[in-house]
Amino acid sequence: MADKKKARVTVDIYGQTYTVVGTEPSSHVRYVASLVDEKMREISKHNRHLDSKRIAVLTAVNSVNEYLKMRDKVKELEEELKNLKG
Numbered sequence: 373m374a375d376k377k378k379a380r381v382t383v384d385i386y387g388q389t390y391t392v393v394g395t396e397p398s399s400h401v402r403y404v405a406s407l408v409d410e411k412m413r414e415i416s417k418h419n420r421h422l423d424s425k426r427i428a429v430l431t432a433v434n435s436v437n438e439y440l441k442m443r444d445k446v447k448e449l450e451e452e453l454k455n456l457k458g
Contacts, residue, residue, distance in 0.1 A: 386412040386424060411435065 376395035383390055383405035392401050411431045422430070438446065 385409045386416075386427070388424075408435075 374407075378393055381392045381398045381401040383392060383402055385408050387403050387457060390405070392405070394401065396404075398407050408431060411434060412424075415427050415430050415434070419427070419430075442453055
């Protein structure tokens with residue numbers, strides 16, 4: 373299996389510039405960064421007293437929560453599909 377070439381992508385998230393190094397296409401990295409930026413701005417809008425560090429932590433907590441819910445739903449649907457096939 374060939375190693376994927378790593379690329380550097382510069383993105384802006386919540387007013388800060390970051391360089392992300394990875395194997396994902398730059399369009400994907402930019403899209404992910406835009407979603408993080410959007411979520412941070414949404415949280416900031418509803419909690420104007422929070423500093424950027426706390427907004428980042430809340431963004432991470434919200435994102436992991438959403439991920440876990442989706443992972444559980446996928447498992448549930450896979451089990452449903454398995455039962456339908458078997």
